[in-house]
Amino acid sequence: MPNNLNQLIDHCRSEGLRRTKALEELLRTLLESDRPMTLAELTESPRLANQCDKATVFRLLQRLADKGILRRLGLHERAAYFALLLPNQHRDYLICTECGSIEPINAPCPVHELEKEIQFTTGYKNLYHELEFFGTCPTCSEQK
Structure with missing residues (x-):
């Protein structure tokens, strides 16, 4: 899986997606973001504001998620957040159950060793995990 824009676009093309200006700008925006973003x-x-409409962005996000190029995060009743799946850039997230905000966890992931063990003992290939912690963020906690 790629980790720069040109590699990411090539990967998208290898997955059957057409290279469009909207796709390029969407990928560039997600690559430069330090956190997941909503639609x-x-x-x-x-x-993207002058490049395409909301429906086009939504369709692109759906296609990218279907191809495993990005990940959809969030609570079901809240807005979804989207983050690229990049090699050697695994991120786990904290999700506020009150406001729905999402932020990356800046700590080593405790599941990597378990993932390796499971892959070894089961024979599964391309094993990955998604780890999300849910709770109330400091801002929402102060408001109560």
């Missing part, structure tokens, strides 16, 4: 944030971003 609304993406469509309002300077790169």
